[in-house]
Amino acid sequence: MIELHDLTKRYGKTLAVDRLGFSVPPGVVTGFLGPNGAGKSTTMRMILDLDRPTGGRVTIDGKRYGQLSEPLRKIGALLEARAVHPGRTARDHLLWLAQSNRLPERRVDEVLALVGLTPVARKRARGFSLGMGQRLGIASALLGDPEIVMFDEPVNGLDPEGILWIRNLMKRLAGEGRTVFVSSHLMSEMAVTADHLVVIGKGRLLADLPMPEFIRRNSRSAVRLRSPQPERLLDVLAGAGLRHEPGPDGSYEVVDGDLADLGELAASHGVVLHELSPQQASLEEAFMQMTADSVEYHAGDGPGRDAAGAPGAWGAGWKADGNRPTAAVRQEEN
Ligand SMILES: Nc1ncnc2c1ncn2[C@@H]1O[C@H](COP(=O)(O)OP(=O)(O)OP(=O)(O)O)[C@@H](O)[C@H]1O
Numbered sequence: 484m485i486e487l488h489d490l491t492k493r494y495g496k497t498l499a500v501d502r503l504g505f506s507v508p509p510g511v512v513t514g515f516l517g518p519n520g521a522g523k524s525t526t527m528r529m530i531l532d533l534d535r536p537t538g539g540r541v542t543i544d545g546k547r548y549g550q551l552s553e554p555l556r557k558i559g560a561l562l563e564a565r566a567v568h569p570g571r572t573a574r575d576h577l578l579w580l581a582q583s584n585r586l587p588e589r590r591v592d593e594v595l596a597l598v599g600l601t602p603v604a605r606k607r608a609r610g611f612s613l614g615m616g617q618r619l620g621i622a623s624a625l626l627g628d629p630e631i632v633m634f635d636e637p638v639n640g641l642d643p644e645g646i647l648w649i650r651n652l653m654k655r656l657a658g659e660g661r662t663v664f665v666s667s668h669l670m671s672e673m674a675v676t677a678d679h680l681v682v683i684g685k686g687r688l689l690a691d692l693p694m695p696e697f698i699r700r701n702s703r704s705a706v707r708l709r710s711p712q713p714e715r716l717l718d719v720l721a722g723a724g725l726r727h728e729p730g731p732d733g734s735y736e737v738v739d740g741d742l743a744d745l746g747e748l749a750a751s752h753g754v755v756l757h758e759l760s761p762q763q764a765s766l767e768e769a770f771m772q773m774t775a776d777s778v779e780y781h782a783g784d785g786p787g788r789d790a791a792g793a794p795g796a797w798g799a800g801w802k803a804d805g806n807r808p809t810a811a812v813r814q815e816e817n
Pocket residue numbers: 494497498499517518519520521522523524525526668
C-alpha cells in the first residue's frame with residue numbers, strides 16, 4: 484500500500500504537487516491520470532525518494548522508501564527516463580542490477596522470459612527499439628519480485644501489440660495481489676486498464692474513485708434545449724422539476740432528459756424551441772473538462788465561474804472548488 488498525506492513539491496515558483504492525499508491499495512490497477520505537467524512524475528519520484536517533498540509525506544507499507552531494507556523486493560518502478568548503458572546487453576544490465584541488490588542470478592533469466600526478451604538477452608541495448616527498451620525497463624522493475632509496481636507512462640510511443648502486452652501484464656500483476664500504480668495522460672488508456680482512478684490537475688487531487696463509478700458519472704447523456712423564450716423555458720423546466728445546466732449559446736441542458744418528453748413538454752406550454760438535441764459526453768471530454776477547470780482556477784478565474792455557465796456545462800459534478808475536490812468526486816465522501 485502506498486499512502487500520500489498532504490504531499491507537496493515546489494520547484495521555485497512552480498507548485499508541481501499540491502497537498503496530494505490518496506492511497507494505492509493492493510490487488511487492483513490504480514490509474515494515475517493527469518494532463519502533461521500535472522505532477523505525476525514528480526509524485527512518483529517522491530514515492531521513490533528521488534525527490535524530496537517540500538511538505539507532507541509518502542509511505543510504502545508505512546515506511547519511507549529510504550527506510551525499506553530491501554527496496555527492490557518491495558517496490559519496482561519504471562520511470563520515464565530509463566538508465567540503461569547503451570553498450571550493455573539486456574542480460575548484463577539486469578545482472579548488474581541483481582548483483583547490486585543481492586538478488587539471485589536465476590531471477591534475471593526469469594524476468595527476461597517474463598517480458599519476452601530471452602531471444603535478445605545478449606544484444607546490446609543501443610540496438611533496442613522503444614518497445615524492447617520498455618520491456619527491459621519493466622524487467623528491471625520486476626527483478627525483485629516486488630509487491631508493488633509503479634509504471635510512469637509505460638505505453639508512451641508503443642505499438643498496439645506492445646500496449647496490449649503491458650495492459651495485460653498490469654492486470655496479471657494486480658490479479659496476483661500486487662499493488663499496481665500506473666500513470667498516463669490518456670483517459671482512453673486508463674478506461675481500459677485501471678480498476679481505480681486518481682486524477683490530478685496542476686498538482687491537485689481532482690478525483691479518487693473506482694473506474695466503473697467514473698464511467699457511470701461521466702457517460703451521462705443530456706438533452707439540449709435552446710429557445711428564444713429562455714425565461715419561459717426555465718419556468719417550464721422548473722415546473723416539471725427537471726434539473727438543468729447552462730449550455731453554450733444560451734441553451735440549457737437537461738441531464739438524463741428524454742428527447743421526446745422534453746419536446747412535448749415545450750410544445751404543451753407553447754414554448755418555441757430553436758434546438759432540441761441529444762448530447763453525449765465522452766470520458767475524454769469529462770477528463771478534459773475536469774482538468775481544464777483546475778487550469779482555469781490557477782489562471783486566476785477563481786471558484787464559482789462554472790455556475791455562470793462555463794462552456795458546455797459537462798461534468799458539473801467534477802468542478803473543483805478552488806481549494807479541494809467537491810464532495811461529488813471524493814470516493815470516501817460518497
Ligand atoms: N526538476 C524540475 N525543476 C523544475 N520544475 C520541474 C522539475 N520537474 C518537474 N517540474 C515542473 O513541475 C510540474 C509537474 O511536472 P511533472 O513532470 O511531474 O508532470 P507530469 O504530470 O509527469 O507531466 P508529463 O506527463 O508531461 O510527464 C511541471 O510544471 C514541470 O515543469
